[in-house]
Amino acid sequence: MTLHLSDLCTELALEHWTPTLSLDREVGSALVGDLLSDVLAAAKPGDVWVTVQRHQNVVAVAKVTDLAAVVLARGVRPTEDVIAMAEEQGIVLLSSQEPAFDVCGRMYAVMRGVAR
Amino acid sequence: MRRFVADLHIHTCLSPCGGLDMAPRAIVAAALNKGLDLIAITDHNTCAMAETVARVANAHGLAFLYGIEFQTAEEVHVLGYFDDAAHCRAAAAEAYSHLPDRRNDPLVFGDQVIVDEDETILVFEPKLLVNSLSLDIEHVFHLIRDHGGLPVPAHVDREAFGIIAQLGFIPDNLQPALVEVAGKTVPCSLGDVAVLRSSDAHSLDEIGQRTTTIVLESISVRELRWAAAGIDGRMILP
Numbered sequence: 029m030t031l032h033l034s035d036l037c038t039e040l041a042l043e044h045w046t047p048t049l050s051l052d053r054e055v056g057s058a059l060v061g062d063l064l065s066d067v068l069a070a071a072k073p074g075d076v077w078v079t080v081q082r083h084q085n086v087v088a089v090a091k092v093t094d095l096a097a098v099v100l101a102r103g104v105r106p107t108e109d110v111i112a113m114a115e116e117q118g119i120v121l122l123s124s125q126e127p128a129f130d131v132c133g134r135m136y137a138v139m140r141g142v143a144r
Numbered sequence: 145m146r147r148f149v150a151d152l153h154i155h156t157c158l159s160p161c162g163g164l165d166m167a168p169r170a171i172v173a174a175a176l177n178k179g180l181d182l183i184a185i186t187d188h189n190t191c192a193m194a195e196t197v198a199r200v201a202n203a204h205g206l207a208f209l210y211g212i213e214f215q216t217a218e219e220v221h222v223l224g225y226f227d228d229a230a231h232c233r234a235a236a237a238e239a240y241s242h243l244p245d246r247r248n249d250p251l252v253f254g255d256q257v258i259v260d261e262d263e264t265i266l267v268f269e270p271k272l273l274v275n276s277l278s279l280d281i282e283h284v285f286h287l288i289r290d291h292g293g294l295p296v297p298a299h300v301d302r303e304a305f306g307i308i309a310q311l312g313f314i315p316d317n318l319q320p321a322l323v324e325v326a327g328k329t330v331p332c333s334l335g336d337v338a339v340l341r342s343s344d345a346h347s348l349d350e351i352g353q354r355t356t357t358i359v360l361e362s363i364s365v366r367e368l369r370w371a372a373a374g375i376d377g378r379m380i381l382p
Contacts, residue, residue, distance in 0.1 A: 064312035083218050083280060085311045 030054050031139060033097055033120060036076065039138045040131065042099060045106050045121040046114050053096045053120075056139060060132055064089050071095060076135065078128050084110045090119045097121070099135075101128040145377050148207060148358050150182035151175065153223060153298065153324060153342030154351060155213075156193040160253035160274055163347045167263045168193070168200040170348055175206055178352030182363065184342075186211035186223055188273040189243055191236045192258050195229045200261060207363050212236055213298060214288070215274065216281040221298040221305040223324060224288035227365050235291040239284075242277040281311070285318055294365045299326040299344060300334070308333070321372040326354070338372035338380050357381040 034051035037044060044051070058076040061067045064085055067077060071093035078099045079086065087110060090098050097120035100106060106114070106121050114121045124131050154171060155162035175183050183206060185194045191212050201208040210232035214222045226232040247270055248256050256269035279287065288295040297307040297314065300323045307314055313333055314320070324340045325331075345351040359379045360367040371378040 063309060065309045068312050081218060083311055083315070085313065085315055089312050 031056065033076075033122075036097075036135065036138060037122060040099075040124060040134050042122040042124050045111050045123065046119070048115050049118060049120050051120065055096045058132070058135055058139065060128055068093065078131050078135070080104050080128065082106060082110065084113055086110070087113045087117055087119050087121075090114075091117045095119070099124060099131060101126065101131045145359055145361055146181075147381075148182040148360060149180050149355050150184075150209075150358050151178075151180050151343050151345070151352050151355050152182070152184040152209060152211065152225070152340060153186050153213070153344045154183055155187055155344075155346050156185055156197065157255070157257050157259060158190060158193045158269060158273070159187045159346065160248060160250070160256050160272070161346050162187070162254070164255065164257070165348055166346070167259050168197045168261050169263075171197055171351065172200045172204055172206055174348045174351040175201075176204060178355075180206065180352050180355065182207040182209060182358070183351075184209040184211040184223075184225060186213040188213050189215060189236070189239050189275070189277065190269070190273055191229075191232045192267075192269070194232060196259075196261060198229065209363055209368075212239065214239055214284045215276045215305070216284045217276050217279055218281055218310050219276055219305055220281050220307045220310045222281065222284050222288070222307075223296040223298045224284075224291075224293040225296065225365055225368060226288075226291060226293045231291045231293065235287060235293060238287055238291075239277055239279075240271075242279050243271055243273070244275055244278065246272045246275055248272040281307075281315070282317065285320075292365060294322065294368055295320060296322045296324055296340060298324045301325055301327045301329075301331050321369050340380070 060078040062081045073094035100123040157166045198208040210226040258267040341354040343353045
């Protein structure tokens with residue numbers, strides 16, 4: 029069974045900040061990190077990135093590494109300029125009230141089909 | 145026009161990571177001993193020691209520049225340089241109001257003490273100073289510039305608290321006139337921005353370990369900005 033961003037949004041009850049962008053992209057892997065240099069080094073195309081880093085460079089890093097989406101954890105909300113930049117660059121921005129640990133745990137369960 | 149051998153990144157005993165021996169007279173003596181002409185005190189998110197060091201420095205013919213090392217919400221260290229004590233103090237007060245209310249644990253981080261010229265302890269600073277302000281880097285740049293200061297990303301090539309490690313690259317909107325580089329080489333991604341080399345001294349023996357030679361007419365933020373841009377004879381020597 030293939031998993032799409034829209035499924036992830038529903039399963040994890042994520043908030044979607046870039047509604048002009050489609051959630052059709054298929055997802056199968058993810059990474060977590062707040063050091064953008066580390067994400068630049070480690071991210072693979074199509075990854076979902078969980079972070080609490082909200083600086084606008086997040087969008088640029090997601091763009092150059094061709095990520096499927098960015099999930100801001102622990103109630104971090106993107107600012108207006110970051111949302112505008114993400115929509116312009118085609119980067120899906122999602123958020124969760126839960127800490128990165130719980131977001132990753134749920135995401136792992138959904139992606140790998142592990143029983144919760 | 146005068147040539148200054150400068151170390152523009154020095155901590156005092158008020159920075160928790162700074163040794164207790166980093167007191168005003170000792171810092172000035174170490175700087176003179178290393179042949180420095182100009183120093184800046186840049187404690188973490190505060191400048192409460194700066195005026196005392198400035199007084200001692202000036203009394204010994206050592207030029208002084210006011211500074212603060214801010215820590216942004218992204219955990220990037222940004223130096224701010226200011227024209228005088230009043231501007232520096234106002235910037236520090238604003239930063240302090242954005243510093244989380246986390247107590248310092250001296251056993252973990254070290255003591256944060258304000259001392260006078262005679263090394264008598266006046267105040268133990270209770271809030272942990274090495275912590276991120278709730279201001280993103282753009283706001284910290286604004287804060288510094290609002291107080292007439294010059295923002296300079298610190299040790300941009302360092303893994304910890306350097307802008308490139310934290311943010312991947314220097315955001316286009318910041319346009320710093322100067323950056324501080326810790327290593328011997330300069331990252332290619334910096335382009336042709338002017339570079340400062342300073343010690344980031346936390347102990348007396350580190351003072352003057354890295355220096356920058358700067359040609360200035362006098363000590364001010366404008367002069368430093370002109371030196372970065374190479375205007376009217378002001379310059380930063382390679």
